[in-house]
Amino acid sequence: MIKPLGDRVVLKRLEAEETTKSGIVLTGSSKEKPQEALVIAVGPGGYVDGNKVEMEVKVGDKVLFSKYAGTEVKHAGEEVIVVRQSDILAIVE
Amino acid sequence: MIKPLGDRVVLKRLEAEETTKSGIVLTGSSKEKPQEALVIAVGPGGYVDGNKVEMEVKVGDKVLFSKYAGTEVKHAGEEVIVVRQSDILAIVE
Amino acid sequence: MIKPLGDRVVLKRLEAEETTKSGIVLTGSSKEKPQEALVIAVGPGGYVDGNKVEMEVKVGDKVLFSKYAGTEVKHAGEEVIVVRQSDILAIVE
Amino acid sequence: MIKPLGDRVVLKRLEAEETTKSGIVLTGSSKEKPQEALVIAVGPGGYVDGNKVEMEVKVGDKVLFSKYAGTEVKHAGEEVIVVRQSDILAIVE
Amino acid sequence: MIKPLGDRVVLKRLEAEETTKSGIVLTGSSKEKPQEALVIAVGPGGYVDGNKVEMEVKVGDKVLFSKYAGTEVKHAGEEVIVVRQSDILAIVE
Amino acid sequence: MIKPLGDRVVLKRLEAEETTKSGIVLTGSSKEKPQEALVIAVGPGGYVDGNKVEMEVKVGDKVLFSKYAGTEVKHAGEEVIVVRQSDILAIVE
Amino acid sequence: MIKPLGDRVVLKRLEAEETTKSGIVLTGSSKEKPQEALVIAVGPGGYVDGNKVEMEVKVGDKVLFSKYAGTEVKHAGEEVIVVRQSDILAIVE
Numbered sequence: 001m002i003k004p005l006g007d008r009v010v011l012k013r014l015e016a017e018e019t020t021k022s023g024i025v026l027t028g029s030s031k032e033k034p035q036e037a038l039v040i041a042v043g044p045g046g047y048v049d050g051n052k053v054e055m056e057v058k059v060g061d062k063v064l065f066s067k068y069a070g071t072e073v074k075h076a077g078e079e080v081i082v083v084r085q086s087d088i089l090a091i092v093e
Numbered sequence: 094m095i096k097p098l099g100d101r102v103v104l105k106r107l108e109a110e111e112t113t114k115s116g117i118v119l120t121g122s123s124k125e126k127p128q129e130a131l132v133i134a135v136g137p138g139g140y141v142d143g144n145k146v147e148m149e150v151k152v153g154d155k156v157l158f159s160k161y162a163g164t165e166v167k168h169a170g171e172e173v174i175v176v177r178q179s180d181i182l183a184i185v186e
Numbered sequence: 187m188i189k190p191l192g193d194r195v196v197l198k199r200l201e202a203e204e205t206t207k208s209g210i211v212l213t214g215s216s217k218e219k220p221q222e223a224l225v226i227a228v229g230p231g232g233y234v235d236g237n238k239v240e241m242e243v244k245v246g247d248k249v250l251f252s253k254y255a256g257t258e259v260k261h262a263g264e265e266v267i268v269v270r271q272s273d274i275l276a277i278v279e
Numbered sequence: 280m281i282k283p284l285g286d287r288v289v290l291k292r293l294e295a296e297e298t299t300k301s302g303i304v305l306t307g308s309s310k311e312k313p314q315e316a317l318v319i320a321v322g323p324g325g326y327v328d329g330n331k332v333e334m335e336v337k338v339g340d341k342v343l344f345s346k347y348a349g350t351e352v353k354h355a356g357e358e359v360i361v362v363r364q365s366d367i368l369a370i371v372e
Numbered sequence: 373m374i375k376p377l378g379d380r381v382v383l384k385r386l387e388a389e390e391t392t393k394s395g396i397v398l399t400g401s402s403k404e405k406p407q408e409a410l411v412i413a414v415g416p417g418g419y420v421d422g423n424k425v426e427m428e429v430k431v432g433d434k435v436l437f438s439k440y441a442g443t444e445v446k447h448a449g450e451e452v453i454v455v456r457q458s459d460i461l462a463i464v465e
Numbered sequence: 466m467i468k469p470l471g472d473r474v475v476l477k478r479l480e481a482e483e484t485t486k487s488g489i490v491l492t493g494s495s496k497e498k499p500q501e502a503l504v505i506a507v508g509p510g511g512y513v514d515g516n517k518v519e520m521e522v523k524v525g526d527k528v529l530f531s532k533y534a535g536t537e538v539k540h541a542g543e544e545v546i547v548v549r550q551s552d553i554l555a556i557v558e
Numbered sequence: 559m560i561k562p563l564g565d566r567v568v569l570k571r572l573e574a575e576e577t578t579k580s581g582i583v584l585t586g587s588s589k590e591k592p593q594e595a596l597v598i599a600v601g602p603g604g605y606v607d608g609n610k611v612e613m614e615v616k617v618g619d620k621v622l623f624s625k626y627a628g629t630e631v632k633h634a635g636e637e638v639i640v641v642r643q644s645d646i647l648a649i650v651e
Binding site: 466468470471475538547 | 607608609610611612615624625644646647648650651
């Protein structure tokens with residue numbers, strides 16, 4: 001199990017196919033790397049660089065995130081991405 | 094539906110034609126990428142990097158925004174742009 | 187009508203001729219781009235990046251501003267420049 | 280014995296083999312430098328750059344950390360890495 | 373008349389000759405651009421980037437300023453320089 | 466005698482040989498410049514860039530410090546390094 | 559007379575010869591530009607960038623300063639350097 005520290009969030013990229021179903025498709029040069037993802041773990045928030053951060057996303061949320069943000073790791077055989085919550089642009093419903 | 098986080102705002106670029114009608118046309122090299130847009134979703138504001146941000150734009154506002162700001166995504170078949178409110182220069186009425 | 191957000195100010199560049207009359211002419215390589223302008227719209231000020239900003243310029247002020255500051259747009263057929271108040275150096279009377 | 284100052288943490292990289300067992304394998308170009316490590320010493324926290332930092336990791340934790348973070352030194356014949364706690368992405372359990 | 377905003381100060385460069393009389397001559401490669409100047413207008417100070425600034429120079433002061441600081445403009449036929457007070461190194465008496 | 470200002474610390478590099486005895490040897494390309502040093506003078510701490518800094522090291526401590534940190538000077542015939550306390554990674558015992 | 563503003567300090571470089579007498583000689587490539595200097599004028603301190611600065615050096619102190627810091631000017635026929643107090647590393651006694 002991954003327990004992110006601070007304001008970090010663990011994301012699992014959604015496939016281009018799933019992305020289309022939900023009505024979000026990425027444009028132009030970013031087509032190969034969908035920016036839509038599923039939240040699979042959320043840090044506790046708290047003070048980050050001296051600023052109090054409250055977590056606004058929760059496990060199960062579908063989110064859009066900054067293409068160049070985060071660190072990729074493989075977890076239990078799946079690629080996941082660890083980002084800061086501030087790299088998450090929006091929740092998609 | 095897109096629900097932006099923090100001080101983020103989702104914009105839909107207005108076509109060059111619409112732009113002309115409203116009296117705003119972009120100059121010089123920026124002609125191809127109109128900076129006028131319609132606000133289609135607004136984040137809740139709150140604390141961003143430790144500073145309280147109150148949202149000054151609302152859905153339906155026509156705005157001018159910084160040409161290099163934001164992230165482009167396609168939503169429900171339309172290209173939209175996610176920017177921070179601080180990237181919005183002015184409301185055009 | 188343009189309503190600037192936060193500490194932004196909309197400026198209309200003054201022609202080199204008018205500039206001469208008022209006694210301000212720009213030197214050297216900046217001669218082609220006069221830095222003197224007329225304030226045509228002023229934002230409400232308030233908190234910008236967590237700092238309270240009070241607006242010190244008003245519509246009708248003639249001002250000097252930083253040559254590389256701001257974003258140029260065309261409004262009602264005229265080129266205008268949107269700058270932050272902190273990019274305004276001085277009021278010229 | 281190494282006693283880290285402030286919010287610093289001393290890490291011992293886990294071998295690629297151990298990494299596989301725990302279900303975390305790094306992707307792509309980062310394969311040669313596993314980002315999974317064991318916490319072997321933890322600083323006292325306290326004020327770092329004027330911000331109060333509470334330590335969230337403890338000796339014995341298995342953690343993921345930013346690939347380019349920290350300083351490598353050899354201690355008692357073993358390579359260790361000194362990072363700031365903010366360079367630690369998550370605890371892996 | 374030039375009325376600087378915030379912590380800005382308007383300076384008039386002193387000629388190399390005058391400079392010599394006062395006992396300050398600039399060294400080496402900076403010889404062509406004397407950094408000694410006369411204060412001809414002073415802003416009101418107040419909050420600049422959220423920090424309260426009190427003005428320490430007054431009209432008529434002879435000052436030393438950072439060679440690369442400020443913006444040059446021509447005012448009433450004379451070249452003047454608009455700098456922030458923090459670009460002024462010292463008052464010369 | 467050197468009396469460092471603020472949060473500065475004066476260090477005397479330990480020889481590679483001494484380093485080996487204490488069990489710390491530097492890896493790879495940093496082999497020529499040992500990062501282990503002896504604290505020979507400590508500043509009073511106090512407010513540094515507006516943040517209160519308490520000194521955590523004392524004269525006689527053996528420390529690890531960031532390889533690219535500090536300024537080298539020769540004192541009483543010996544090379545010493547002046548660093549900020551924040552460039553010290555850990556105390557080695 | 560030079561009266562530095564804020565946290566600025568005016569220094570007069572000490573000759574390499576004097577430097578040797580006091581036991582401080584600079585190493586390697588910095589040999590030509592001794593970093594040891596005499597304090598000849600001290601600013602009043604006070605708020606600098608919003609932080610209260612108390613002056614820790616006084617006229618007559620012999621100090622070590624960062625080689626690349628400050629602005630050189632000639633005063634009363636002598637080269638002096640204007641630095642911020644934070645560019646002073648240590649007082650040498």
